[in-house]
Amino acid sequence: xxxxxxxxxxxxxxxxxxxxxxxxxxxxxxxxxxxxxxxxxxxxxxxxxxxxxxxxxxxxxxxxxxxxxxxxxxxxxxxxxxxxxxxxxxxxxxxxxxxxxxxxxxxxxxxxxxxxxxxxxxxxxxxxxxxxxxxxxxxxxxxxxxxxxxxxxxxxxxxxxxxxxxxxxxxxxxxxxxxxxxxxxxxxxxxxxxxxxxxxxxxxxxxxxxxxxxxxxxxxxxxxxxxxxxxxxxxxxxxxxxxxxxxxxxxxxxxxxxxxxxxxxxxxxxxxxxxxxxxxxxxxxxxxxxxxxxxxxxxxxxxxxxxxxxxxxxxxxxxxxxxxxxxxxxxxxxxxxxxxxxxxxxxxxxxxxxxxxxxxxxxxxxxxxxxxxxxxxxxxxxxxxxxxxxxxxxxxxxxxxxxxxxxxxxxxxxxxxxxxxxxxxxxxxxxxxxxxxxxxxxxxxxxxxxxxxxxxxxxxxxxxxx
Numbered sequence: 001x002x003x004x005x006x007x008x009x010x011x012x013x014x015x016x017x018x019x020x021x022x023x024x025x026x027x028x029x030x031x032x033x034x035x036x037x038x039x040x041x042x043x044x045x046x047x048x049x050x051x052x053x054x055x056x057x058x059x060x061x062x063x064x065x066x067x068x069x070x071x072x073x074x075x076x077x078x079x080x081x082x083x084x085x086x087x088x089x090x091x092x093x094x095x096x097x098x099x100x101x102x103x104x105x106x107x108x109x110x111x112x113x114x115x116x117x118x119x120x121x122x123x124x125x126x127x128x129x130x131x132x133x134x135x136x137x138x139x140x141x142x143x144x145x146x147x148x149x150x151x152x153x154x155x156x157x158x159x160x161x162x163x164x165x166x167x168x169x170x171x172x173x174x175x176x177x178x179x180x181x182x183x184x185x186x187x188x189x190x191x192x193x194x195x196x197x198x199x200x201x202x203x204x205x206x207x208x209x210x211x212x213x214x215x216x217x218x219x220x221x222x223x224x225x226x227x228x229x230x231x232x233x234x235x236x237x238x239x240x241x242x243x244x245x246x247x248x249x250x251x252x253x254x255x256x257x258x259x260x261x262x263x264x265x266x267x268x269x270x271x272x273x274x275x276x277x278x279x280x281x282x283x284x285x286x287x288x289x290x291x292x293x294x295x296x297x298x299x300x301x302x303x304x305x306x307x308x309x310x311x312x313x314x315x316x317x318x319x320x321x322x323x324x325x326x327x328x329x330x331x332x333x334x335x336x337x338x339x340x341x342x343x344x345x346x347x348x349x350x351x352x353x354x355x356x357x358x359x360x361x362x363x364x365x366x367x368x369x370x371x372x373x374x375x376x377x378x379x380x381x382x383x384x385x386x387x388x389x390x391x392x393x394x395x396x397x398x399x400x401x402x403x404x405x406x407x408x409x410x411x412x413x414x415x416x417x418x419x420x421x422x423x424x425x426x427x428x429x430x431x432x433x434x435x436x437x438x439x440x441x442x443x444x445x446x447x448x449x450x451x452x453x454x455x456x457x458x459x460x461x462x463x464x465x466x
Contacts, residue, residue: 003114006032007106008098010091011465017086022094023465025111028102029078030067035101036094037065037082044069052082052094055101060093061085075111076118111465116447123447124153127400137260137267142393143213151396152403153446155203160442162196163414167435170428190421193435197414203398204407209266209390210399212299216258216267217384220294221329223304223314225275228331228367232304233257233272235367236377254290261377265385265393268377271298276317295321300384302376303360304329311362325383328362329376406441413438 006026012019024033034040042048044067052061064083073079084091099105112129115121121129128147135141146152169184169192221229237257255272273291295301301318303326305311311328318326361379365372384390391397398404417434420426 001107001110001113003117005104006102007110008095008103009106009111009465010095011081011111012086012091014088014091015086020084020086020091021465022082022084022091022098023111024080024082024098024103025073025075025077025106025114026103027077029080032098032101032103033065033067033080033082036097037080042067044072052084052097054093054097060097061090063094071118071120074120075114076120077114106465122150122153124156124403124445125150126447127402128152131399137213137216137258139213139260139264139266139393140399143210143397143399146394146396147399151394152398155396156442156445159196159199159203159410160439162192162199163410163435163438163442166192166196166417167432167439170432170435186421190418193414193418193421197411197418200407200411200414203396204404204411205389206391206395206397207404207407208388210397210404212266212384212388212390213397214399216269217299217380218269218271218294218297219300219302219380219384220271220273220291220298221302221304222273222276222291222295222318223329223331224310224317227275227304227306227310227314228329229275229302229304230272231367232302232329232331232365233270235365235370235373236270254294259377261374261381264377264381265390266381268380276314292321295324298322298324299388300325300327300380302327302329302380304331306330306332308362315360325387326360327376327379327383328360330362330364331367333364333366333372403445406445410438410441413441 004027006024006028008022008024011021011023014020030041036052038051038053039048040050042050042065046066048065050063050065051059052063054060061084063085066081066083068074068079068081070077070079082094084094095105109126109130112121112126116123116126125148128144131144132141132148135144166189169189221233223229233255236259254274257270258267259270260267271294273294276291295318301322301324303311303314303318305314305328308328308330311330315326315328361383363372363376363379365376398407413434417431417438420431420434
């Protein structure tokens with residue numbers, strides 16, 4: 001993937017559509033476009049209706065062309081975007097003409113890779129482009145936009161500066177030991193290192209919240225058979241996904257669907273489960289076992305029952321599988337009060353000597369009228385957010401395993417430095433090697449490294465036209 005090549009790709013999804021975008025970027029982009037587009041030249045950042053011709057001079061499409069002169073372009077190079085008719089033949093024939101004129105088909109993510117190499121984006125922002133394209137929820141979309149705007153990158157740069165400050169203190173003491181100010185106090189170095197470590201751990205602590213944003217919080221609907229679980233599942237989704245019947249044991253397997261409450265910082269993966277009970281039916285037993293596995297992986301559980309006593313009994317059964325937050329649901333409340341009824345202590349916590357903090361809310365709701373459903377979703381979101389310390393929606397969070405691994409390495413190197421610094425077991429110049437390693441781990445997140453293998457991993461999952 002030589003940067004001297006001029007690359008071309010279809011940047012919109014293939015198939016039947018009104019329009020398609022073919023993108024051309026590189027040092028010869030203007031010359032290659034000039035061999036295909038009529039009329040030419042075109043002033044940068046103006047829209048021009050043109051024709052595209054093949055090597056024989058035959059018109060292959062009527063299109064709209066926009067020129068972005070480097071460095072004021074997505075890649076930092078000269079870029080030409082050709083808006084062709086959609087479908088298969090028109091964009092393919094325009095691409096073929098550009099390749100015949102000297103362009104090379106782009107590799108996955110090569111346009112964004114060039115943007116990184118040319119300083120238009122850092123590596124974390126480039127990953128945000130991929131996250132934005134892949135976003136399946138508005139929560140992931142918001143997180144990706146925050147990262148694309150530089151929120152995470154700014155936080156990483158601040159952490160890097162904090163570690164560099166510690167390194168600078170040691171370097172000053174090593175290089176200028178005879179200065180009038182005297183040696184740098186060891187307590188000052190230790191305090192600066194502790195502060196930097198705390199900041200790194202604070203960002204690392206957002207990783208579980210980042211996983212919730214990326215994959216959604218698993219919310220399991222559980223209870224005895226015929227407690228209204230499937231009706232509640234359908235009502236929360238707004239459509240009939242689960243089979244509803246008065247016959248106990250109708251649900252034989254888990255059913256999962258995504259719900260996204262307005263303004264929630266993460267989507268909810270609602271899971272309808274088989275009723276929790278002892279049964280001799282082999283198939284129903286498999287369903288109950290699947291319910292147990294779902295509960296074990298839950299971020300929150302809705303304990304359903306038609307009475308307060310039934311809810312308490314359901315909570316006791318649920319506690320055999322999970323310690324996730326529980327929200328009681330007083331189901332089939334088609335008449336009477338709705339919304340949060342009261343907070344009730346978890347029976348298992350009471351037996352274990354739990355305090356009032358172990359209380360769980362009980363929400364009265366009707367799957368038929370819809371009353372209480374909004375209050376129920378609010379309780380679930382609040383319970384999950386509190387358990388996993390989900391920050392405000394506009395705060396940068398760690399959503400990728402690569403970032404988490406790099407932050408963990410940086411935290412580990414700082415911990416090693418603090419240990420040897422307290423013990424005075426190594427000379428300062430040797431102890432500082434841990435600080436340098438921490439800085440390099442942080443730099444890897446934003447791409448302040450030249451490791452080609454990191455770039456390959458990041459961009460290999462991109463679509464070709466990006």
